[in-house]
Amino acid sequence: xxxxxxxxxxxxxxxxxxxxxxxxxxxxxxxxxxxxxxxxxxxxxxxxxxxxxxxxxxxxxxxxxxxxxxxxxxxxxxxxxxxxxxxxxxxxxxxxxxxxxxxxxxxxxxxxxxxxxxxxxxxxxxxxxxxxxxxxxxxxxxxxxxxxxxxxxxxxxxxxxxxxxxxxxxxxxxxxxxxxxxxxxxxxxxxxxxxxxxxxxxxxxxxxxxxxxxxxxxxxxxxxxxxxxxxxxxxxxx
Numbered sequence: 195x196x197x198x199x200x201x202x203x204x205x206x207x208x209x210x211x212x213x214x215x216x217x218x219x220x221x222x223x224x225x226x227x228x229x230x231x232x233x234x235x236x237x238x239x240x241x242x243x244x245x246x247x248x249x250x251x252x253x254x255x256x257x258x259x260x261x262x263x264x265x266x267x268x269x270x271x272x273x274x275x276x277x278x279x280x281x282x283x284x285x286x287x288x289x290x291x292x293x294x295x296x297x298x299x300x301x302x303x304x305x306x307x308x309x310x311x312x313x314x315x316x317x318x319x320x321x322x323x324x325x326x327x328x329x330x331x332x333x334x335x336x337x338x339x340x341x342x343x344x345x346x347x348x349x350x351x352x353x354x355x356x357x358x359x360x361x362x363x364x365x366x367x368x369x370x371x372x373x374x375x376x377x378x379x380x381x382x383x384x385x386x387x388x389x390x391x392x393x394x395x396x397x398x399x400x401x402x403x404x405x406x407x408x409x410x411x412x413x414x415x416x417x418x419x420x421x422x423x424x425x426x427x428x429x430x431x432x
Contacts, residue, residue, distance in 0.1 A: 196420035197298045198223060199231045201307070201388025202408035204273065206238035207249035211412035211431050216253060219416075219429060220260045227264060228298070232287070233388050233406065234271025234307030239350065241342035242335050243280025254284045261286030269294070272309045272318075272389065275325055276335065295380055299421050304380050308387030308405070311368035311376065318366070365390050370398070377401050384424070386417060393426060 205213050223230060260266055268287040270277050282289060293306040313319060324330055334342065367390050377385060377398055385403040393407040393415065404424055407415025412431035417424055 201233040229265040240274035257285040302383035308389030315366040
C-alpha cells in the first residue's frame, strides 16, 4: 500500500483528455492505496459549491465512489480557493488546511499547495490575502452564478495576457527563505507541494522538498509514498 499525491490538474469542460485521465487514475487507485491527497487546483476554477456545470457531474461522482473506499483529501489552490463544505458533500472528499502536517509510512510530511511560498510575486500575494478574506468570499458567492463564471473567465484571460506582456511563461517559483521558514516552524519535515509547475526534488538542510508534476494536454504525474520512500511517477492517457 502507498499514499499518492497529485496537484494542478486544472480540470475543465474543455479538457476532456485530462478529465479522462483523472477518472482512470481514480479507478486504478480505488481500494489499492492508503489515501489520495489532491494539493490544490483540481479544477481550472471553482466559482462556488452551487456550480451546476454539467461537466462536474462525472468527476464529482467518481470522487464520491472513490472516497467511499479510500480516504480522499483535497486542499484549496489558487484556482479553486472557493471550495467549501458543499463540495465535500458532492465529492466525498475532506478539505485540508494549507499547510497540513501528516505522518505516513514513517515519515512526517508537510503538505501545501505552494502558492503562499511564492513571496516574490507581490501582486499575487495581495490578491491571495484579499480572496481568502471571508467577507470577500461571501460577497463573491452572493453574485449570480453566471456572473461568477464570467469573472473567473475574465481573470484567467487577464492573467494570460499579463504573462505575455511581461514575457513570462511560467508561474513564479517559491522563495527559499519562505520555504525554510515554513520547514523550521514545523520541525524540518518533508515538504510536498505543487503550484509552480516545476516538478523536482530539492534539499533544504536535512529536509526534502518534492514538487508535484502538473497535468497538461493528456499527461500528468503523481508522487507515491510508501515504506521505501517517495518516487515521482508519470501518468498519461491510454
